[in-house]
Amino acid sequence: MTSYRYPIDLQLFAGEKTEKATPKKRREAREKGQVAKSQELPGAIVLLACFASFSMFGGYMKERYFNLFQATFQEYLLADITIPNVVSLFGNLLKEGLLLLAPIFFVSVLVALLANFIQVGVLFTGDPLKMKFSKINPIEGFKRMFGLKAVVEFLKSILKMSIIGLVVYQTFWAERGKLLVLGHVPLRDTISYVAKLTVSLGIKIGIILVILAILDYAYQKFDHEKNLRMSKQDIKDEYKKTEGDPKIKGKIREKQRQMAMSRMMQEIPNADVIITNPTHFAVALKYDADEMAAPRVIAKGADYIALKIKELGRQHDIVLMENKPLARALYGQVEIGQAIPAELFQAVAEVLAYVYKLKGKAK
Helix, strand or coil: CCCCCCCCCHHHHCCCCCECCCHHHHHHHHHCCCCCCCCHHHHHHHHHHHHHHHHHCHHHHHHHHHHHHHHHHHCHHHCCCCHHHHHHHHHHHHHHHHHHHHHHHHHHHHHHHHHHHHHHCCCCCCHHHCCCHHHCCHHHHHHHHHCHHHHHHHHHHHHHHHHHHHHHHHHHHHCHHHHHCHHHCCHHHHHHHHHHHHHHHHHHHHHHHHHHHHHHHHHHHHHHHHHHCECHHHHHHHHHHHHCCHHHHHHHHHHHHHHHHHHHHHHHHHCCEEEECCCCEEEEEECCCCCCCCCEEEEEEECHHHHHHHHHHHHCCCEEEECHHHHHHHHHHCCCCCECCHHHHHHHHHHHHHHHHHHCCCC
């Protein structure tokens, strides 16, 4: 049986957006107002809170409502029609209306703010308000009208209306006996019954809408995360923009190392002694009693650099002294430009004393 092999260019998959968004892209999207948010959740929670408020403040609102009608028929309609009376009438009606609806207004505003805060937190941005020609592009508009998102929104609306219609039908069907005899019930009892039925139905619908809105928020979050995904190449490009090209950074670091090495080598002629391992490490020390509290390391290196330090030291007649433990300790513990630690004072002092003796100097 003949087998065939087809070459696959893996670069074709480099543009696939399979990676999670980086913190930088998430931050930029948030600054543009692109966040996971369900437009239906605040409205659903406000609706539920309003009907719950009717249930909690029903007695207060009922009393205000009847007092308002009683005052209207017993006082306002019997008063003389004069400018002061009309002004007083409308002023009282406005005040009573505000007091009647104040609990609902307060709860609605508070719940709306809380619902948006839970979804996106504190966010102030004017980017969505900017004029964008893509919004008035008929082609883009056509895509939005008949795209996948539009289909999903249409199906959500159908599902929502179907569930709400079913709940309303079942509620009215269960109450059909009482509804048919309302004509024989006193007006006060009729109003009370209709109010309770309306509040009960509103709470049921509100709970259903909140559940559907939570599911919608989960979908919006999933869709938002999918839209934020990046390809491996996107991540590389972003890294280059923020951190710089790794190749360029590597060249800069190499140049910096060369410059530091050059400065270190220029300091070696000023050394008093070079302590060696003898082959692996070399550490150059300098001590000036007038300027330094302790001897200082002015150069150090291992292997090839150690050989260069020793070679340069011989060219400038610097004393090379072999001391394996001291060379290893100085190389591992002391950086270039630093003074030697206190625990190495004794060993270094002995070395310097020997060097001064060789050069015929007094300590």
